[in-house]
Amino acid sequence: MENKKVLSERDICTKYITPALDAAGWDLQTQLREEVGLTSGRVIVKGNKAKRDEKSIRRADYVLYLKPGIPLAVVEAKDNNHTVRAGIQQALDYAAMLDVPFAFSSNGDAFLFHDKTLHDGELEREIPLDAFPSPEVLWQRYLSWKGIASNVEPLYAQDYYPGKPARYYQLNAVNRAIEAVAKKQSRILLVMATGTGKTYTAFQIIWRLWKAKAAKRILFLADRNILVDQTKTNDFKPFAGAMTKIENRTVDKSYEIYLSLYQAVTGTEDAQNIYRQFSPDFFDLVVIDECHRGSAAEDSAWRAILDYFDSAIHLGLTATPKETTEVSNSTYFGEPVYTYSLRQGIEDGFLAPYKVIRVDLDKDLGWRPTTGLVDKLGQIVEDRIYNQSDMNRSLVLTRRDEAVAKRITEFLKATDRMAKTIVFCEDIDHAARMRQALTNANADLASVNSKYVMQITGDNQEGKLELDNFINPRRPYPVIATTSRLMTTGVDAKTCKLVVLDRTIKSMTEFKQIIGRGTRIDEEHDKLWFTILDFKKATELFADPAFDGDPVVIYDPDPIDPIVPPDDPTDDENDDGSDGTDETTGGTDETDPAPGPGRVKYVIETVPVYVVNERVQYLGPDGKLITESLRDFTRIQVGKQFVSLDAFLQAWNETDKKQAIIDELEGNGVLFDELAKEAGKELDPFDLVCHIAFGQKPLTRRERAEKVKKQDYFGKYGDTSRKVLQALLDKYADDGIENIERIEVLRLAPFDQLGSPVELMKSFGGRAQYETAIRELGRSLYQ
Incomplete structure (x- = not known):
């Protein structure tokens, strides 16, 4: 019998988990995906540089689908040195992201099955490898959990348009919208932050409803020409000959997908309201892009169109649901069936974080x-x-x-x-x-x-x-x-x-x-x-x-x-572009506001x-802006992690990679680049912490490097090794500790003039001896 304890997690997947899923009837080509990336990793900004936080990348070992785009379950794998339940919390997190009720964990011995549908009355139970449920079993439980009736199952299971893979939140938005239609909901609102692909999401919704014949004729409304034209030539391109753009105030009723500026079909006179050339029941679905810009206001031009096509399903798309005393998207559409916020988009790494510089003029x-x-x-x-x-x-x-x-x-x-x-x-x-x-x-x-x-x-x-x-x-x-x-x-x-x-x-x-x-x-x-x-x-x-x-x-x-x-009567706070627009510009009629009465x-x-x-104000780890000085904020954050100078020094000296402590403090909001600018010196993060948090006199990086050079530190090394260490000290003085802790530095100048990385490490006796020398160098730097 094979010893599972010596197998890697990948081996456990290949030898035990995948065969179990195959035996349960899951099609390995269309219903199973491994190593599914759910997020891209949050962008961390450091001064004027940015990098992905690899620790924040979310990747599921397995996602099981009824068919592409309709996920059912998540399976998280661990090697056999872990228990069968070790991965369940991770699986549950991913299941929540994918909006599915089933999560599994396995170490190759069995599965821990978490079933939110409570089909057998138990939320969690262990099942043998050969008892994994089939796609049909999970699909029927899924439909019951969602409340999808059997007569609308074909609509909910309608295929996506193949091609560009959707992100997890786009799948959620599409599936929630289709679910709402299947449940006879006629007013539907999706809230998705700018830059998260609202138009692509709308395309997949329309495609599935159109192919399922649940919506045979569709009207897509926007208020800017550029929005309509981008939609037609990009995301909606697969509709090809079935699609037209309404322009020049002419209507051709032979198409199925209509794109239009609302300005192109409305006007101040009845003759300009060409939408009335369609019968009120002509469209089955009306999609309102940027619906916050007027559709929710009862007296807006958009509402006149929506009221006319009242029998159609109305799908509103917005990044900013509008809620004022006069206008409410949720009153018209109901609560959003799905929301993907800017905060979440930044956290997932799909949207860009930002800095703010506030400037006052005298x-x-x-x-x-x-x-x-x-x-x-x-x-x-x-x-x-x-x-x-x-x-x-x-x-x-x-x-x-x-x-x-x-x-x-x-x-x-x-x-x-x-x-x-x-x-x-x-x-x-x-x-x-x-x-x-x-x-x-x-x-x-x-x-x-x-x-x-x-x-x-x-x-x-x-x-x-x-x-x-x-x-x-x-x-x-x-x-x-x-x-x-x-x-x-x-x-x-x-x-x-x-x-x-x-x-x-x-x-x-x-x-x-x-x-x-x-x-x-x-x-x-x-x-x-x-x-x-x-x-x-x-x-x-x-x-x-x-x-x-x-x-x-x-x-x-x-x-x-x-x-x-004083209150300025010229300040049009609620200008939402619902009036004063021009079809030729396809946007708000930009005119100089009158100075006022x-x-x-x-x-x-x-x-x-x-x-x-x-x-300067800084962002704290709790997501709130810090109003105290950067130094005070740094003292607070360091104090939460290290109760004393001795505790910090002990942690610093014991870690092989000093950069790990730096990264952790930066993750808690400590901005070393900004602190160094305030100090006006080339101080190492070590000295910044010791000086600001614990009141110690700092040394610059160059002073630390020169101090080591004066010690009898290099005597035990040969000529090449000494040159490498001296060059590393110069590198530290210029750029900091991160560079000398990375083996890749040996590929850069001036090290490339001394030999290849392998040759340079051999001069120390090998890689292990080189890494020992680097640790000793670190201890000497920070004595």
Whole structure:
């Protein structure tokens, strides 16, 4: 009999678990997938660098499916040195992610079966290898658990469109929507964060309902041309000849899938409401993309269409469900059948985390004109206090534009001047001025290519023609886009690394949509995170942590007794694009907001504007922003892990890899890069902890390296070994401990001039002796 104890986990899978599943009737080609990646691993931002946290990658050993796209169970394997139940908690976590009721754990001796359907009255029980349930058994229990009646089973089991594999949350969203239809639910809401593939999800829902003949004719509504066109040419392409876009106010009733701007089928006069050319029961399904932008309001143009096609199933898609005293998505659609939040998307590694830099300008905090001051147009400026809410609405300080442009440019120069950037402005006039200010601030690059900065607004034809180039990762220009509302939604700018907020935003819905312009990840083009540069305190709207996720770093200026502005009657907080739209632009009618009753807009060119002093807030491990100083926060976090200096030193000296302790502290929110900047010295994380948390005098990395060189540490080594260790000390002085602990460093200069990694380790007597020497070097460094 084979000794299972010597087998690896993979051997247990191959020799025992897979054969058991095969014998139970599971098709190994179509119903079983091994090593199924569920998440990509959260992106960890360190200074201006980012990397995937491999420890956060979730991967299931087995996922069992009725057919592709319809998961039923998770099986977690362990080697035979573990008990049969050792993997059950892991399996349950993955089962919850996949929305399935069955989880199994095995070590090759038997299975522990967790059955949420309670079919036999037991939640968990151990079963032999040869008693694994068949696909049909689990499928029938699954249907019963879901409450799916036998007469609609074919609909729920309808095939997905083959091709691009769906992520776990996309499968959940599609299956929940199909389940709702199967249960005769006619109003369905899906909430999915921007960048998580709402349109692809909608396509799979429509495909399955269409193929199952549960929806023979479908209307897909959006409010931006770019949304409709992207949908038609990308995700909906498989519909081919069955699909048409309604345009030029003409209707052809020979198609089955219709895409339309709501502006294209509605108008102020009955003759323009061409949707009435269809009979009220023509469509079986109406899908409303970005449904927060108007469908929930009873007096909106969208609602007129939905009310007309009242007998159809209405599926709303949004990243930001709208809930105000006037408008409610949940009142119209009901509670979401599935929600995938920005926070979860960041945690799973599918969406980009972000940093926030808050910048206050002195005049925004309160400015009063001198008596009799005349503006550019010859108007006497009203004598009152102007503040942030007035800027670029009732008061234009052109040198404020220059100050904002200068700060944006400083940021890009410090990071990447070719990083795609969107600057959200108050209105079209502001966007035009900001384009000019940014062009002047970046004259060296703008003179080489005039499209380095472009105004992309609803009234600017040249700018709108460049929108596709801005979105395209392979087109370098435009780099900076100034806009007002046109780019708020529907702009799939995967490589956007900087979002600038210089617009008054009081609507959480609009704020989330704007932030969504940066949340997509594009690893091919090194886009793993993005920055929000906030000049209008808009990021104070990060008030929904359960949905939004939290920033990595917050810059926030010192308060200088800001003056609370009066209510501004011009502030259209609830502008959701449900009116004032134009079919030709396919977006909100961007016009300059009127200054307000009894007010005019003053334009002043002579008043200087400056950035005020800034202070920093940091994100804590509990997901809340830390308001105390970075040093205080560091002391608290280190104190939670190490009760004393002795405890820290003991842990540091006992670990073979110092980087492991550094990674753990960084995982708890300690920002060593920022601490080193504050200290103004090249301090090792070891010295930063000892100095900040325990009050010890620090040494720079170079001082530590020189101290070791002066000791009689190298005497016992040969010539080549001494050169390697001396080079490692220089590497430590320049870059820190991480580099000298990695064997891969031996492939880099100057080590490659001394010999190959194998030859260099042989000079120490072999790999084991080399690793011993590195540990001794570490102890010498940190004595």
